[in-house]
Amino acid sequence: MSSWQQAGIDRDIPRLEPVFRSMMTALIGSLLETPVDERNIKLARIAAIKKFVRENYRNPALDVNEVVAYSFLSRRALYYLFEHEPLQVNGYIRALRTLEALELLSDQNSWKRSLGDIADASGFANLTAMRRAVRESTGLSLRDAQENPDLSQIKAAELRKLTGL
Incomplete structure (x- = not known):
């Protein structure tokens, strides 16, 4: 594979790594006639996808379709992969943005920044989306979050625990 001459392949290598790892694990398992631990492959894929989301959640264009394209999984397979996780992919993106x-x-x-600027910096498409996400995740309004930073930090700690950060 190192002899590939396709232009731009170097950009795809990092996101293809979990796919190659899964393929190699399955291939070695079949050659050695030993069962492959599917759980390890699944955990590696989940970790790679979560890392991708953590690196890109501030981009408002990041959505489940972008994660599907990154992971080379179908939408259904992606949801199946995350079925036992505390948050599905879209919930994970939203939780990171809310955090x-x-x-x-x-x-x-924060009083020096507009709420729209904070929404943009957090990766939300607009202020309404941020308002809704903060309210649904914490029960706080944006004003409450600004006026009571200690309570905001408590709610942020709960979100960190939920997202595994």
Whole structure:
């Protein structure tokens, strides 16, 4: 595979790594006639996808379709992969964005930034989406989150625990 001459393949190698690892594990397992531990392959795929989401959640264009394209899985296979996780992929993206918004809202200088700017910096498509996500995840309004940074940090800690951060 190192002899591939296709232009741009170097950009795809990092995201193809979990696929290659899964293929190689399955191939070696079949050659050695030993069962492959599917759980290890599944955990590696989940970890790679979560890393991708953590690196890109601030991009408003990131959605489940982008994760599907990154992971080379069908939408159905992606949901199946995350079926025993505390959050599905879209919930994980939303939780990371909400966590970022809470961090920015509880910052002492948050009053100097517009709420729209905070929504953009957190990866939300618009202010309404951020308002809804913060309310549904924490029960707080944006004003409550700004006026009571200690409570925001408590809610942020709960989200960190849920997302595994």
